[in-house]
Amino acid sequence: MKKIAKFFEVLGLENIRGKYILEKLKKEVQNKLQEKERLLEELKKECLNCKKCELHKTRNNVVFGEGDINTPLMFVGEAPGEQEDLEGRPFVGRAGKLLTTILNQFGIDRNKIYIANVLKCRPPNNRDPKPEEIKACFPYLKKQIEIIKPKVILCLGAFAARTILNLPEKTPISKIRGKEFFSEEFKAYVIPTYHPAFLLRQKRGQEAFREDLKKALKLAGMI
Numbered sequence: 371m372k373k374i375a376k377f378f379e380v381l382g383l384e385n386i387r388g389k390y391i392l393e394k395l396k397k398e399v400q401n402k403l404q405e406k407e408r409l410l411e412e413l414k415k416e417c418l419n420c421k422k423c424e425l426h427k428t429r430n431n432v433v434f435g436e437g438d439i440n441t442p443l444m445f446v447g448e449a450p451g452e453q454e455d456l457e458g459r460p461f462v463g464r465a466g467k468l469l470t471t472i473l474n475q476f477g478i479d480r481n482k483i484y485i486a487n488v489l490k491c492r493p494p495n496n497r498d499p500k501p502e503e504i505k506a507c508f509p510y511l512k513k514q515i516e517i518i519k520p521k522v523i524l525c526l527g528a529f530a531a532r533t534i535l536n537l538p539e540k541t542p543i544s545k546i547r548g549k550e551f552f553s554e555e556f557k558a559y560v561i562p563t564y565h566p567a568f569l570l571r572q573k574r575g576q577e578a579f580r581e582d583l584k585k586a587l588k589l590a591g592m593i
């Protein structure tokens with residue numbers, strides 16, 4: 371919007387017609403944002419009551435996702451952990467804190483990104499998601515991405531990358547990390563990287579993670 375305003379200024383169109391067009395564009399942007407909010411709220415309500423897989427029996431909270439719904443960059447993780455399940459928010463445990471710290475090192479506030487998981491409910495004892503749980507839950511994530519329309523999706527860990535890129539079940543993260551994909555389905559760049567929980571155990575993975583994050587931020591036009 372600032373660029374458009376500058377454009378009119380350069381053309382000397384700070385007159386009535388210029389202002390009218392600018393107001394119209396502003397209104398259109400606002401309407402689109404409100405529509406996104408409405409659609410996501412509707413989806414969230416549905417998700418909070420979901421019982422499509424066994425995980426609803428052991429969850430404390432559904433972790434729908436949070437962040438800037440107008441962002442060009444979305445993070446997709448695997449599933450809520452213990453702390454996330456207790457708070458109903460994604461990436462708030464130790465791994466989440468590391469993610470926030472690394473983001474801040476690039477001068478980016480976490481609330482400028484939208485963060486969601488493949489599974490919205492915690493698997494007991496943080497076990498791996500089962501294929502039938504991913505199948506049941508993926509439609510929520512798919513709709514979130516379709517509503518938010520990010521330019522770039524950073525996949526945190528193998529489960530997220532396989533799900534978003536529709537890759538075979540056993541594809542290891544080491545085989546796809548460091549590569550850049552384009553998803554025709556979501557019309558977005560997809561960057562697979564390590565899950566922050568892995569980075570807590572393997573510090574040497576942090577350098578590669580930073581590279582991937584930098585690439586994602588650049589593609590999204592955020593740095």
Ligand code: SF4
Nearest residue numbers: 420423426490491507
């Ligand atoms: S994990 Fe997904 S599909 Fe399963 S109960 Fe939770 S919201 Fe529903």
